[in-house]
Amino acid sequence: MSAHSHSDKFVYHEPGLQHQFDDMGQQEESVSLGMWLFLAQEIMFFGGLFTAYLVMRSKYPLAFASGSNHLDAFLGGANTLVLIVSSLTMALTVYYAQKGNRNMQVGLIVLTMLFGLTFLGIKAYEYTDKYNHGLVPMAGLNRRVKADSPASEHVGLVLPGETAVSASEAKPGAEPYVNPHGEFQWREYELVQHMMDKQRAEPNGHYLTLNEQLTYSTSPGSLVLDKDKFRDKVRIFFYIYFVMTGLHALHMIIGLGIMTWLLWMAFKGTFNAEYFSPVEMSGLYWHFVDIVWIFLFPLLYLLGRHYEHLGL
Amino acid sequence: METVGAIEAGSYGTAKLNYLNNGSTLKSWLLTKDHKRIAIMYLISVSAFFLMGGLYAAAIRLELLTPASDLFETGTYNKVFTQHGILMVFFFLIPSIPAVLGNFLIPIMIGAKDLALPRINLLSLYIYWIGGAITLWALMQGGVDTGWTFYTPYSTTFSNTYVLAVGVGIFINGFSSILTGVNFLVTIHTMRAPGMTWFRLPLFVWSHYAVSLIFVLGTPVVAITLLLVAIERVAHVGIFDPALGGDPILFQHMFWFYSHPAVYIMVLPGMGIVSELLANFARKRIFGYEFVAFSSIGIAVFGFLVWGHHMFVSGQSMYASLVFSFLTMVVAIPSAIKMFNWTATLYQGSISFDTPMLYGLAFMGLFLIGGFTGLYLGALGLDVHLTDTYFVIGHFHYVMVGGQVIAYLGGLHYWWPKMTGKMYSEFWGRVAAMLIFVGFNLTFFPQLILGYLGMPRRYAAYPPEFQVLNIFSTAGASVLGVGLTMPLFYFLHSLVKGKPAPDNPWLLPGLEWRTSSPPPTENFDTPPVVTWEIYDFGDESGLDLEAAKREAATINA
Amino acid sequence: MAEQTTEHHNPHIEVPNEHIGIPGYLGVFAVLVVGTILTYYVALMDLDWIFPGANTLVALGIAFTKMTVVGLFFMHVRWSPRLVWMSAVGAFFWLTIMFAYTMQDYLTRGTGFFGH
Incomplete structure (x- = not known):
C-alpha cells in the first residue's frame, strides 16, 4: 500500500514478528494481501471449471437439466445450510480470537470442524448413492449388478433407508437394473423425449437448441432421440459434477487440516488482540470454500429443476 | 540468518560476511529463507533444464539437416520436439528471469531485507523441483509426443505416451509460478523502503509486477486444464473429446487463456532487464519512464484478451477470430511504446558497449523482428497461410530466445558481479555475445523464409528443395550452441579465478549497487532511505562516483 | 498506489475490532439462510413465462448476493484496504x-x- 517508514535506531522485536518486517502492521498487511492474492488464484482455478460448465451447459442444456434433476436438491440445500453455519462459527472464531477469549475460540473451532465433517459426510452419502445407481461417469467405478442375482450378492455399499435394486426386485414395468461391469447408466429419457416430440411437432419452436437438435438425434436433423448420444451428454454433466464437487471437497479436507492446526494453536492460547492473523487467514480460506459452494449448489442442483412442473 | 555485523569500510570479497559465506552446510542452503540463496539454487536448476532442452534442440536441428527422416523414427522425432518445448517453456523460460534474477534483485532494488513471504519462496522452489523431477522421470520412462500444447483429443485419447505423468509434473510446477507471483506482488506493495515511491521503482520491478499478475491470474487456469486432461485420460469421459460429446476447442480456449499470457511471461521480464541495461549503459534517464512502466501493465492486461489468435483455423467462429485479430493488433501498441522509448533513450546517451549492453542492443533488434512477425501471424488472412509452418517457429524463437534468453544472459552478465562478487572476463563475454547474435540469426531467419515458403512444423521429413535453408539453420544452431556454452565456462572460471568485484563495478546509481558485492544476508548494512529519482546519473543521486572509481581502481591494482 | 501516505494501515488502531459485533454476524447469517431457502423454492417454480432462462438469472442473482454478504462481512472486505x-x-x-x-x-x- 505505501512506502513504509522505519527506524533502524529502535528495533523493537515483537513476538511473532518475522525478521524481514519492521513492524506488526507491515507483517499483517503483507500476510493479508498474500492470502487475498492466493484466493484470487483460487477463483481462477475454479474459474476454469466454471468455464467448462458454462460452455457445456450452453451446448447441452437439456442433458444438464436432466442430470440436475437427478441430484438430491434437498441434501444439496442441507449441505449449503451446514456450510453457512460453519461460516458463522468461523466468523465468530475470528471475533473471539481478537478478544483473546481462548475457550470460545476452541469451542467455535471444534464446532466449525464438526460442521465441516457433517458436510463431507453428506457429500459421501450422495457419492455412494451415485455409485449405487451407476451415475459415476467412469466405467468400473459403479456398483456391479448382475442380471437376476439377489440383492445380497451385490458388491458395494447399500445406503441406509434404501434397498439395493436388483434385477429381480425392480419396479414393475421398469426395465430391470443390470450393470455387470459397473458402467455409467442413464434411464430417464422422459424429459428429452417430451421436448423432442414437441420440437418435431413445431419445427420452429425453441424446445431444443439447434446444437441439441443435431446432437441428440439419431442422424442430424432427424429429431428422433438417440438414447446413447443423450446419455453421453448426461455423462458429461456428471463428470463436471464430480470434478467440481470433488475439488471442492478436497478444499474442505485441506480446510479441516488447517482447522486442526488452528485448534492446537488456539488451545495453547496463542491468539490475542495483538496477534490473530492466522485465525483471520484461515477464516478467509474457509469462507472462500463456502462461497464456491454457494455457486455450486444452484448451478449443479437447481438449474433445470423447474422442468419438474411438466410432471414427467 | 543473523544480521550482519558492522563491517569496516574498504574490505572486500571473502573477508566480509555475506549471503554466500554465511553458513556453508547443505542444510544452510536447502532450508534457507534467504531470497538470494533461493535464487542461486533456481539458477542452477534452471540452467540444468536449459542444457537438457538445448540438447533436444540440437537433436532436432541434426535431424532436419537432411530431407529424409533418417536420424529418428518419426514417432521419436515427435517426442524430441515435444520434450524440447516442455523443458524450455515450463522449466526454463517461465521461471528463468523471475525466479532467478527477480528473486535475487527485487528485494534489493526496493530496499527490503527479503521477500515478504520467504517460506513461501522456499516452498515454490521445492514445488519446482518436485514438478521437474516428475517430468524428468516421465521423460526417462519414454516421454511424451503431443507437442507442448497437449492438444486434445490426441493427448486425451490417442497418444500412447506419458501424457499423464508430464501433465501432473507441469500441474505441480504451475503452483511454483503462482507462489512466486503472489510473493512478488505482496513484496512490491508492502516492502518498499522509505522514499521508494512507485515512480522511483526500477523498470525491472515494474515488469515483474506485470508478470506476477499473469502468474496469479493465468497459471491456475492451465493447471485446471491439465487436470481435466489427466482425468479425461484416466476416466475416458470427455469434455474435450468430440467422440464423447465433448469439445476440443474448449480445451484450446482454456489452454491459451493461460498460455498466450504465458508468452508475455516469457518476454516481459526480459523487457524489464533491457530497460535497465539501456538506461544504465547509455547513462541517461529512460525516455518516458511512466509510459514504459505502464506499458508493462498494459501488455499484461491486454495479453489476456488475445488468446484466440492461436485458434484462427481450428473451428473458432469467424466473429471471435475477428475480435481476437483486432485485439492482437492492439496489444502491439504497448510493445511498440517500449521500443520507441528505448530508442529515444539511446539518442544522445553516452553509451558504453560492455557485454550486458551488447545483449541489450541485440534484444532490441531481435525483438523487433519477433514482434513484427507476430503481427503477420495475428492478421487473420495471412495466418491461414502461415499457421503451423516454420514461420511460427521462427517468430516465437525470435521472441522467446531473441527476447527472453538474450535478456536473461544480459541480466546475468550485468548482475553477475553483484551476485557472486567476482568479475568475469570481459573479452570472452563480448566474443560470446557476438557469437550468440550471429548464430541466432543464422538459425532462425532461414526458418522464417522456410515457413513462408510452406515448410510445416513438427515433421521429421521435408521436400528436398528446402534443404539449403535448413543447412543454414543447422549451421547457425551450431554457432549458437558454442556461443551459449561459453558463458558456462567463463562464469565458472570467474568464480575460481575471477577478480573480486567492487560494490559498484558499472558506476551506477541503482539501489542494488549501493550494497556490497555480494550483499550481506539482510541486503543492506543500514536500511536505505531513498531520496533520489530513479535513473538519475547526476549529482542529485547522492552517489559518490569518485569513491566508486577509486574502489574499482584499488581492486584492479 | 497511494504513495503519499507514509504510515502503515494498522488494523489495531484504525479498525474497530468488533466490526459488526455478534448481532451483526447473526443478521448476516439470517440473510444467508433466507437466501438458501429462497433459491431452493424459486428453482422449483417455472419462471420461463417471464423470459427463457429467468430461473438461471434468479438463482445466480441470489448466489451473488450471498457471496457479496459473505465477502463484505464475514471476510471483512468492508473494512479492508x-x-x-x-x-x-x-x-x-x-x-x-x-x-x-x-x-x-x-x-x-x-x-x-x-x-x-
Whole structure:
C-alpha cells in the first residue's frame, strides 16, 4: 500500500514478528494481501471449471437439466445450510480470537470442524448413492449388478433407508437394473423425449437448441432421440459434477487440516488482540470454500429443476 | 540468518560476511529463507533444464539437416520436439528471469531485507523441483509426443505416451509460478523502503509486477486444464473429446487463456532487464519512464484478451477470430511504446558497449523482428497461410530466445558481479555475445523464409528443395550452441579465478549497487532511505562516483 | 498506489475490532439462510413465462448476493484496504474476461451473420 517508514535506531522485536518486517502492521498487511492474492488464484482455478460448465451447459442444456434433476436438491440445500453455519462459527472464531477469549475460540473451532465433517459426510452419502445407481461417469467405478442375482450378492455399499435394486426386485414395468461391469447408466429419457416430440411437432419452436437438435438425434436433423448420444451428454454433466464437487471437497479436507492446526494453536492460547492473523487467514480460506459452494449448489442442483412442473 | 555485523569500510570479497559465506552446510542452503540463496539454487536448476532442452534442440536441428527422416523414427522425432518445448517453456523460460534474477534483485532494488513471504519462496522452489523431477522421470520412462500444447483429443485419447505423468509434473510446477507471483506482488506493495515511491521503482520491478499478475491470474487456469486432461485420460469421459460429446476447442480456449499470457511471461521480464541495461549503459534517464512502466501493465492486461489468435483455423467462429485479430493488433501498441522509448533513450546517451549492453542492443533488434512477425501471424488472412509452418517457429524463437534468453544472459552478465562478487572476463563475454547474435540469426531467419515458403512444423521429413535453408539453420544452431556454452565456462572460471568485484563495478546509481558485492544476508548494512529519482546519473543521486572509481581502481591494482 | 501516505494501515488502531459485533454476524447469517431457502423454492417454480432462462438469472442473482454478504462481512472486505478490494474484484473481472471471450466464440457459431 505505501512506502513504509522505519527506524533502524529502535528495533523493537515483537513476538511473532518475522525478521524481514519492521513492524506488526507491515507483517499483517503483507500476510493479508498474500492470502487475498492466493484466493484470487483460487477463483481462477475454479474459474476454469466454471468455464467448462458454462460452455457445456450452453451446448447441452437439456442433458444438464436432466442430470440436475437427478441430484438430491434437498441434501444439496442441507449441505449449503451446514456450510453457512460453519461460516458463522468461523466468523465468530475470528471475533473471539481478537478478544483473546481462548475457550470460545476452541469451542467455535471444534464446532466449525464438526460442521465441516457433517458436510463431507453428506457429500459421501450422495457419492455412494451415485455409485449405487451407476451415475459415476467412469466405467468400473459403479456398483456391479448382475442380471437376476439377489440383492445380497451385490458388491458395494447399500445406503441406509434404501434397498439395493436388483434385477429381480425392480419396479414393475421398469426395465430391470443390470450393470455387470459397473458402467455409467442413464434411464430417464422422459424429459428429452417430451421436448423432442414437441420440437418435431413445431419445427420452429425453441424446445431444443439447434446444437441439441443435431446432437441428440439419431442422424442430424432427424429429431428422433438417440438414447446413447443423450446419455453421453448426461455423462458429461456428471463428470463436471464430480470434478467440481470433488475439488471442492478436497478444499474442505485441506480446510479441516488447517482447522486442526488452528485448534492446537488456539488451545495453547496463542491468539490475542495483538496477534490473530492466522485465525483471520484461515477464516478467509474457509469462507472462500463456502462461497464456491454457494455457486455450486444452484448451478449443479437447481438449474433445470423447474422442468419438474411438466410432471414427467 | 543473523544480521550482519558492522563491517569496516574498504574490505572486500571473502573477508566480509555475506549471503554466500554465511553458513556453508547443505542444510544452510536447502532450508534457507534467504531470497538470494533461493535464487542461486533456481539458477542452477534452471540452467540444468536449459542444457537438457538445448540438447533436444540440437537433436532436432541434426535431424532436419537432411530431407529424409533418417536420424529418428518419426514417432521419436515427435517426442524430441515435444520434450524440447516442455523443458524450455515450463522449466526454463517461465521461471528463468523471475525466479532467478527477480528473486535475487527485487528485494534489493526496493530496499527490503527479503521477500515478504520467504517460506513461501522456499516452498515454490521445492514445488519446482518436485514438478521437474516428475517430468524428468516421465521423460526417462519414454516421454511424451503431443507437442507442448497437449492438444486434445490426441493427448486425451490417442497418444500412447506419458501424457499423464508430464501433465501432473507441469500441474505441480504451475503452483511454483503462482507462489512466486503472489510473493512478488505482496513484496512490491508492502516492502518498499522509505522514499521508494512507485515512480522511483526500477523498470525491472515494474515488469515483474506485470508478470506476477499473469502468474496469479493465468497459471491456475492451465493447471485446471491439465487436470481435466489427466482425468479425461484416466476416466475416458470427455469434455474435450468430440467422440464423447465433448469439445476440443474448449480445451484450446482454456489452454491459451493461460498460455498466450504465458508468452508475455516469457518476454516481459526480459523487457524489464533491457530497460535497465539501456538506461544504465547509455547513462541517461529512460525516455518516458511512466509510459514504459505502464506499458508493462498494459501488455499484461491486454495479453489476456488475445488468446484466440492461436485458434484462427481450428473451428473458432469467424466473429471471435475477428475480435481476437483486432485485439492482437492492439496489444502491439504497448510493445511498440517500449521500443520507441528505448530508442529515444539511446539518442544522445553516452553509451558504453560492455557485454550486458551488447545483449541489450541485440534484444532490441531481435525483438523487433519477433514482434513484427507476430503481427503477420495475428492478421487473420495471412495466418491461414502461415499457421503451423516454420514461420511460427521462427517468430516465437525470435521472441522467446531473441527476447527472453538474450535478456536473461544480459541480466546475468550485468548482475553477475553483484551476485557472486567476482568479475568475469570481459573479452570472452563480448566474443560470446557476438557469437550468440550471429548464430541466432543464422538459425532462425532461414526458418522464417522456410515457413513462408510452406515448410510445416513438427515433421521429421521435408521436400528436398528446402534443404539449403535448413543447412543454414543447422549451421547457425551450431554457432549458437558454442556461443551459449561459453558463458558456462567463463562464469565458472570467474568464480575460481575471477577478480573480486567492487560494490559498484558499472558506476551506477541503482539501489542494488549501493550494497556490497555480494550483499550481506539482510541486503543492506543500514536500511536505505531513498531520496533520489530513479535513473538519475547526476549529482542529485547522492552517489559518490569518485569513491566508486577509486574502489574499482584499488581492486584492479 | 497511494504513495503519499507514509504510515502503515494498522488494523489495531484504525479498525474497530468488533466490526459488526455478534448481532451483526447473526443478521448476516439470517440473510444467508433466507437466501438458501429462497433459491431452493424459486428453482422449483417455472419462471420461463417471464423470459427463457429467468430461473438461471434468479438463482445466480441470489448466489451473488450471498457471496457479496459473505465477502463484505464475514471476510471483512468492508473494512479492508483498497488493495484487498482490488484483488477480490480483479479476480472476478478476469473470470468475466474468460467467460465473455470464450462465449463470444460459442454464441456466434453456426447461425447469424458470422456463421459458417
